[in-house]
Amino acid sequence: xxxxxxxxxxxxxxxxxxxxxxxxxxxxxxxxxxxxxxxxxxxxxxxxxxxxxxxxxxxxxxxxxxxxxxxxxxxxxxxxxxxxxxxxxxxxxxxxxxxxxxxxxxxxxxxxxxxxxxxxxxxxxxxxxxxxxxxxxxxxxxxxxxxxxxxxxxxxxxxxxxxxxxxxxxxxxxxxxxxxxxxxx
Amino acid sequence: xxxxxxxxxxxxxxxxxxxxxxxxxxxxxxxxxxxxxxxxxxxxxxxxxxxxxxxxxxxxxxxxxxxxxxxxxxxxxxxxxxxxxxxxxxxxxxxxxxxxxxxxxxxxxxxxxxxxxxxxxxxxxxxxxxxxxxxxxxxxxxxxxxxxxxxxxxxxxxxxxxxxxxxxxxxxxxxxxxxxxxxxxxxxxxxxxxxxxxxxxxxxxxxxxxxxxxxxxxxxxxxxxxxxxxxxxxxxxxxxxxxxxxxxxxxxxxxxxxxxxxxxxxxxxxxxxxxxxxxxxxxxxxxxxxxxxxxxxxxxxxxxxxxxxxxxxxxxxxxxxxxxxxxxxxxxxxxxxxxxxxxxxxxxxxxxxxxxxxxxxxxxxxxxxxxxxxxxxxxxxxxxxxxxxxxxxxxxxxxxxxxxxxxxxxxxxxxxxxxxxxxxxxxxxxxxxxxxxxx
Numbered sequence: 001x002x003x004x005x006x007x008x009x010x011x012x013x014x015x016x017x018x019x020x021x022x023x024x025x026x027x028x029x030x031x032x033x034x035x036x037x038x039x040x041x042x043x044x045x046x047x048x049x050x051x052x053x054x055x056x057x058x059x060x061x062x063x064x065x066x067x068x069x070x071x072x073x074x075x076x077x078x079x080x081x082x083x084x085x086x087x088x089x090x091x092x093x094x095x096x097x098x099x100x101x102x103x104x105x106x107x108x109x110x111x112x113x114x115x116x117x118x119x120x121x122x123x124x125x126x127x128x129x130x131x132x133x134x135x136x137x138x139x140x141x142x143x144x145x146x147x148x149x150x151x152x153x154x155x156x157x158x159x160x161x162x163x164x165x166x167x168x169x170x171x172x173x174x175x176x177x178x179x180x181x182x183x184x185x
Numbered sequence: 186x187x188x189x190x191x192x193x194x195x196x197x198x199x200x201x202x203x204x205x206x207x208x209x210x211x212x213x214x215x216x217x218x219x220x221x222x223x224x225x226x227x228x229x230x231x232x233x234x235x236x237x238x239x240x241x242x243x244x245x246x247x248x249x250x251x252x253x254x255x256x257x258x259x260x261x262x263x264x265x266x267x268x269x270x271x272x273x274x275x276x277x278x279x280x281x282x283x284x285x286x287x288x289x290x291x292x293x294x295x296x297x298x299x300x301x302x303x304x305x306x307x308x309x310x311x312x313x314x315x316x317x318x319x320x321x322x323x324x325x326x327x328x329x330x331x332x333x334x335x336x337x338x339x340x341x342x343x344x345x346x347x348x349x350x351x352x353x354x355x356x357x358x359x360x361x362x363x364x365x366x367x368x369x370x371x372x373x374x375x376x377x378x379x380x381x382x383x384x385x386x387x388x389x390x391x392x393x394x395x396x397x398x399x400x401x402x403x404x405x406x407x408x409x410x411x412x413x414x415x416x417x418x419x420x421x422x423x424x425x426x427x428x429x430x431x432x433x434x435x436x437x438x439x440x441x442x443x444x445x446x447x448x449x450x451x452x453x454x455x456x457x458x459x460x461x462x463x464x465x466x467x468x469x470x471x472x473x474x475x476x477x478x479x480x481x482x483x484x485x486x487x488x489x490x491x492x493x494x495x496x497x498x499x500x501x502x503x504x505x506x507x508x509x510x511x512x513x514x515x516x517x518x519x520x521x522x523x524x525x526x527x528x529x530x531x532x533x534x535x536x537x538x539x540x541x542x543x544x545x546x547x548x549x550x551x552x553x554x555x556x557x558x559x560x561x562x563x564x565x566x567x568x569x570x571x572x573x574x575x576x577x578x579x580x581x582x583x584x585x586x587x588x589x590x591x592x593x594x595x596x597x598x599x600x601x602x603x604x605x606x607x608x609x610x611x612x613x614x615x616x617x618x619x620x621x622x623x624x
Contacts, residue, residue: 012341015345033356041355045352048344048347049344049345124200124251125200131348132244135215138355139215
């Protein structure tokens, strides 16, 4: 419980629900939006929320805990990711076209980017990598291999990219982050 | 002087410094992905608008949100309130020290792009007004991010602010409305986005973003202590925002069906803007190619292509001397590079004007076949293999049979090709031949 409270799991869940509601609203109200923009933008918010919750307020002091913290970290983040995917898929069920797999793929990939960025720059800036990648992908040709977040239909390459980034991100987040300052919440 | 020193101190220890390489790398990649042509001012000005602010704005908003919440997260707001420096002044210093990194990154990109284009371009000039508007927009992004971070010091504020700023500007910039005929058209809110600024809407965009900046600062002041003066200032700060939005909306031309004229939002007639085309630049002796002066760097290559195109037809009936190529185009691409495209010249070479279709393009199959052969000689785009023109607009797509005939003609020796052309070229140009008449 202390672990979940220190990561602000409760507020994170609230924001994941809010992100899903926002996605539902966009799909219902603005159903004429380009599909590639929809798959690019909607998973961004839940991904950055998950990314910043990886931050530990205890810093290195957490490493003296008797419990296996890497496992806790992975389970916690994977659990949030699964919940985020489920909420986003639920919100996407109102769309005329089946976007569920595409949104799930992009969410996993963005979350991985956020966790990797957090490992390098600190989790307070974990949102920077998925945001920068989304901004760059906005102007890429959909056929480009780098434009996997907005490729439709979901094919093996884009799925591979999303899953790989997600796996690498979880692996990186499982490790301790000495860069975290204990006085920042 | 003291204020400047404080800004410098804040800037040196600011997390937004980390954004500078991200913004520069992102801008570099976006400019490359959109095939920037440094010899053209039109390309430089457009990409400078579209390629930096969509990333830099949300990033600086998120950074400002994080930095604004630092004091509250460290529980030192009471301690800082005992210092002699006014609270608003302290916040403004920190806000500006955060925003300045995004402003500097944008200036670096602008200086680089303007410098390269200044060295190579032959016409046009930089749009400094769009750079100014982008800088004001970045200040507005930072101001609203700072306000959000001040009001809520949670760790979620920064990422949410960044994502909302990104998504919001993306959706505004791509705002579309469905028309009755099933097509989609951009709506006027797209002009609120920095990437879509026009010379006509520029003053109002500047007013809008300046107003947004002042509104955020006024709201920040009001959040520190509520009183009538601060509330009045906030209300006053909203006026330029509303004014900017209204004037942008009003400036969008709309058609007055009752009086058959173009009007603005107030019902005033919009006069058609008189555009005086610049004097074209022409080169070539046997084949003359004329282009807009901004394409002058590619003119020599275009003349060579055109001469190679005309070479096998020289001396044939209907081929003037010199030939003045029409339908000159301009193309960019990773494979072909940037070039002046003379492919459109083929139509006037193989067809009389009387046989050309509604859009001035070839319609006769035999003419298409010879056109395919000529274009293939210079590495032009024959359009062979493209899908059939679905709306049948006569846009000059050759059929598969015509392409095959052109390829068969290319296999002949030069002597055989010349013999056939000397016998049949006059009939070819008047549209009397069919594919069966080709060898």
